[in-house]
Amino acid sequence: MASFFSTPLWRSSPMQMVQLFVQIEAAHDTVDELGKLGLIQFIDHNENVNAFQRYFVNEVKRCDEMERKLKYFEDQIKKEPKIYKKLEQLQQEPTDVPAEEALQMDELETRFDELELELKQANNNLETLQRNYNELIQLRYVLTKDAVFFQENPNLAGPQGEHSARSPLLSEEAIVDVGKQGVKLGFITGVMNTEKMPAFQRSLWRATRGNNFVRDALIEEDIVDPHSGEEVCKTVFIVFFQGDRLQTKIKKICESFGANIYDCPDTSFERANLLQKVSVRIQDLSVVLDRSKDHKRQVLLGIVSRHSLWTTKVLKEKSIYHTMNLFDYDVGRKCLIAKGWCPKTSTEAIQIALKTATTRSGALVPSVLSVIKPEGDAPTHFETNKYTKSFQDIVHAYGIAHYREINPAVMTIVTFPFLFGVMFGDVGHGVMMLAASIALILLEKKLDGKKLNEIIKMPYDGRYVLFLMSLFGIYVGFIYNELFSIPMDIFGSNYKNIDGVMVQTDVNRTYPFGVDPVWKGAPNELDYYNSFKMKLSVIFGIIQMSVGIVFSLLNYLNQKGKIKWINILTQFIPQVIFLWSIFGYMCFIIFLKWIHPYHRLGTDPPFVLPLIIAMFLQPGTAPEPLLYQGQHTVQLILLFAAFISVPIMLIPKPLILKKMHEDEVKAKALGQFHEEEHDDEELVIGGHGDHFEFGEVFVHQVIHTIEFVLGAISNTASYLRLWALSLAHSELSTVFWERILIGQIQGGNPFMAFIGFGAWLGGSIAVLLIMESLSAFLHALRLHWVEFQNKFYIGDGKSFSPFSYKTVLSGDSDEA
Known part of the structure; x- marks a missing residue:
């Protein structure tokens, strides 16, 4: 009965503190094998050492930079919903372990640099092309809408249709004070976000004291923002005014509201010629823009098929060097010294992992595992499955x-x-x-x-x-x-x-x-x-x-x-x-x-x-x-x-x-x-030292x-x-x-x-x-x-958190 209440179901698995001596050339492969095993919780030998002064900080920084690039790739893929859906499907599939182990970090780093540079160039080109395309689209709408604005004024439409846009808006019979000389009006035309139009018109009215005439028309199609890639609703506007001072004020107001101002020809003939040229340029630019987008998609499709494999490799490498930073480096013997907790029953499995790592690395001196006297309280480890884990989590929510x-x-x-x-x-x-x-x-x-x-x-x-x-x-x-x-x-x-x-x-x-x-x-x-x-x-x-x-x-x-x-x-x-x-x-x-x-x-x-x-x-x-x-x-x-x-x-x-x-x-x-011999399976509580x-x-x-x-x-x-x-x-x-x-x-x-x-x-x-x-x-x-x-429950223990790739890849570990 007593042995039943000592099983891992009722009590934490018996733990032991072990010490590892690993040759520097075998350290990477050793930590890799232990990560696959997931049975040792390493103790930090360098608690008082700054994170930027540890032995493998450069390797960790290198992995961080590669992880940043992978995140950049993923962000670019997210902008293409169809491609991102394929990425999500591939992320659910198990990783090809032999293919992942065959990857070399140096080759990956070079590949990431090339892909990042290619994507950035593609994005810059697309942004420039999109901006030019947007400006041409907006100019086309400006020319079209302005023609409507001028046609609504009968004084601008003469028999020959060649009167200037700056001709008098009022008939000669209506002008009394200035005789037969008409009032010359200037105009500024452009495009801005539709949501800003009410505030823009109020600002114009106050700045010019009502001495302006504004007409606007909504653009039927949404314009793509080159920076965010989102579609934005915009409006064409034209402001009529009199005098150079008002022109300066109105231009400043337009700039403050982020409006794009376009030069519009005075005559309808010039506007028609310009509209025809703009239409041709839009067609040419549209072809170039589509080809650029296709090229970027091809690059992203090439990344998608390998992204999960690359991410797994980089996260594993980062966790390996992060773990190696916990070890003490013996410069004289050129070896790493590690301490950690592991279940008593896992000693044989750890020994096998160490031998496998020594063989892989080709090291001449094998790694040494020894059991030492514990320092501090051992972590708590209960063996659970998918049925009992939820109930164990309910207890752990109160305390370990x-x-x-x-x-x-x-x-x-x-x-x-x-x-x-x-x-x-x-x-x-x-x-x-x-x-x-x-x-x-x-x-x-x-x-x-x-x-x-x-x-x-x-x-x-x-x-x-x-x-x-x-x-x-x-x-x-x-x-x-x-x-x-x-x-x-x-x-x-x-x-x-x-x-x-x-x-x-x-x-x-x-x-x-x-x-x-x-x-x-x-x-x-x-x-x-x-x-x-x-x-x-x-x-x-x-x-x-x-x-x-x-x-x-x-x-x-x-x-x-x-x-x-x-x-x-x-x-x-x-x-x-x-x-x-x-x-x-x-x-x-x-x-x-x-x-x-x-x-x-x-x-x-x-x-x-x-x-x-x-x-x-x-x-x-x-x-x-x-x-x-x-x-x-x-x-x-x-x-x-x-x-x-x-x-x-x-x-x-x-x-x-x-x-x-x-x-x-x-x-x-x-x-x-005489101090009593330590018992790994003893419950030590209530001591006063x-x-x-x-x-x-x-x-x-x-x-x-x-x-x-x-x-x-x-x-x-x-x-x-x-x-x-x-x-x-x-x-x-x-x-x-x-x-x-x-x-x-x-x-x-x-x-x-x-x-x-x-x-x-x-x-x-x-x-x-x-x-x-x-x-x-x-x-x-x-x-x-x-x-x-x-x-009966004290609940002041520490959970057993071994170094494990499963934990790292799931995102539940700080090492990830």
């Missing part, structure tokens, strides 16, 4: 287990979905959740490894948690006998309605499984269900907290020396006595009232809570009628045991630790102290004792949330069924019945399946983190 501490995730696999089911229990809603979880499990191969939206990623990562939660929801739903809040008469009720009175048909028969369906809808339904669920909540709470205290015993048993027995005698035993003297006795009373037929014997037993309160306020007495013979004596003994267990938890341990410290100091002074402060230890023990005593009461009350959420779920389900669905069906209108069904289904999914399940999940999480784990 201390090395060799008992693992709460083992019990969490069962208790977490069960407590969720107690709060969520409904067969119908459980089946709907089960269907969703099975769908996620069936999509596992398709979705695994893909970058998912955060909203989808959370339920996908916890798909097996959802699966078990739904199963327990269905199971507890059968116990509550609820299917969308409707009772299920599976085995036949034991009650019959005779003249309006419910009569039990068979006194000796009980409903085989769960609650008799007759209770649903009965006048005293809430009284019955509240009593039943409230008592179940307390029982489940006491059982789970008791399991937590037993887990503390398993932690104590894994300690060495006197501290093991001190903790068992002054912590575990008094804690069990205190909890079970009060709350264990409460559970006994609940079961006694359920089992013993008091009502058939004509007695009305007292309520449980007043009985427990009277046990404290009036020791030696009990409310009548008594539940069993000797009740006064039993309650008095239990009360005494509970009170005496508190000082046992509080006083002895600090005094014993003080005496042990004094004896240790005396033994060291006499030279008779050479410094021992009795006041600090005693205050810590006082806090721990008060926390347990008050926590035993508050934690028990906290489990009543199981009853509260179960009641809320049941009542909400009843309201949705009766008020939304049945109410519309009974109305007799088929259309309203259909609407009612849709509202019921939508409300059930949104409120009961999503919001209620999330609420039950969070409350189950709290019961495990606070009420269960605080009885």
Whole structure:
């Protein structure tokens, strides 16, 4: 049994600290083989050395630069949706390992430089061509729209059609002050973003005090921005004005709004000639632009087929040199010295990897692996699979287990979905959740490894948690006998309605499984269900907290020396006595009232809570009628045991630790102290080292004792949330069924019945399946983190993070 509780399922794998001596010529291949293995967590030998002063900083910088270029390539590919889609497909495929290992960094660096230069030149050419193309398109629209503007003025269209654009806009008969001499107007025309036009016109009006005339027309096609590549909506404008000063002001305003100003000929003949030339140039430039884009696409297609392979190679190389920077470099012996943690069971695999690396590199001196005395606390490593990982993550979200501490995730696999089911229990809603979880499990191969939206990623990562939660929801739903809040008469009720009175048909028969369906809808339904669920909540709470205290015993048993027995005698035993003297006795009373037929014997037993309160306020007495013979004596003994267990938890341990410290100091002074041999599988907690402060230890023990005593009461009350959420779920389900669905069906209108069904289904999914399940999940999480784990779980450990290519390539490592 003891060996079972020491397995990697229950406790962290036994770890050892190892030291590696690697020749410099074999270092790269050695780290490469260890990265494939993923079994050593290296310790930084150069903590006090700046990152820019380490031995392989130039190699890391080189890899960073290559990674930047790969990122640049990817950014360029993203601008081509079809090509990027192909890249995403290739990224999902496994890497060709032989092809990746055959790549040489020098060749890759040269290739990256060439591709980057070629892409930059292509982008510059495309940007220049696009800018010229845009200007020609805009000029074409300016010429076209301006012709419309001038045609709208009859004074500009003479019989020959050759009048200047600067001819008088007013007829000679209308000019009084200046005789027959017309007013000469200048104009500025150009193109700007449509969204800026209102502000532009307001600025013109204010700057010229209204002495301008503006006409504008929207360009029907969007213009591509050469910098961003996005399509922009633009507008052609023409501003008429009088005088050189206004011309200077208007040009400055146009520049401030980013407008492109074009010189437009004065005569319609010149505008027509220019428009024809512009059209020809646009056609020629369009051909050149298409060819340039095709050339860039060909370059990107060549990159896409190798991009994933290149990325894998560069990330691996970068992680290798990043890891080598953690090693100590012995200049005299020309070797690297590394320290790290690894599981005890992995020694042989590491030795094989070292031999393989030595053979690959052709080094004459083989690498040396030796086990050394540990420095500091060992990291925690639990062996998980895709089923248990989600539950382990729930525990790790609270804190990483201390090395060799008992693992709460083992019990969490069962208790977490069960407590969720107690709060969520409904067969119908459980089946709907089960269907969703099975769908996620069936999509596992398709979705695994893909970058998912955060909203989808959370339920996908916890798909097996959802699966078990739904199963327990269905199971507890059968116990509550609820299917969308409707009772299920599976085995036949034991009650019959005779003249309006419910009569039990068979006194000796009980409903085989769960609650008799007759209770649903009965006048005293809430009284019955509240009593039943409230008592179940307390029982489940006491059982789970008791399991937590037993887990503390398993932690104590894994300690060495006197501290093991001190903790068992002054912590575990008094804690069990205190909890079970009060709350264990409460559970006994609940079961006694359920089992013993008091009502058939004509007695009305007292309520449980007043009985427990009277046990404290009036020791030696009990409310009548008594539940069993000797009740006064039993309650008095239990009360005494509970009170005496508190000082046992509080006083002895600090005094014993003080005496042990004094004896240790005396033994060291006499030279008779012998340090105990280190045990890799020992749980080391609560040590004070050479410094021992009795006041600090005693205050810590006082806090721990008060926390347990008050926590035993508050934690028990906290489990009543199981009853509260179960009641809320049941009542909400009843309201949705009766008020939304049945109410519309009974109305007799088929259309309203259909609407009612849709509202019921939508409300059930949104409120009961999503919001209620999330609420039950969070409350189950709290019961495990606070009420269960605080009885034994320290959670101050460090996670085992070995150097592994799998971690590096997944992006979860800092080395990536």
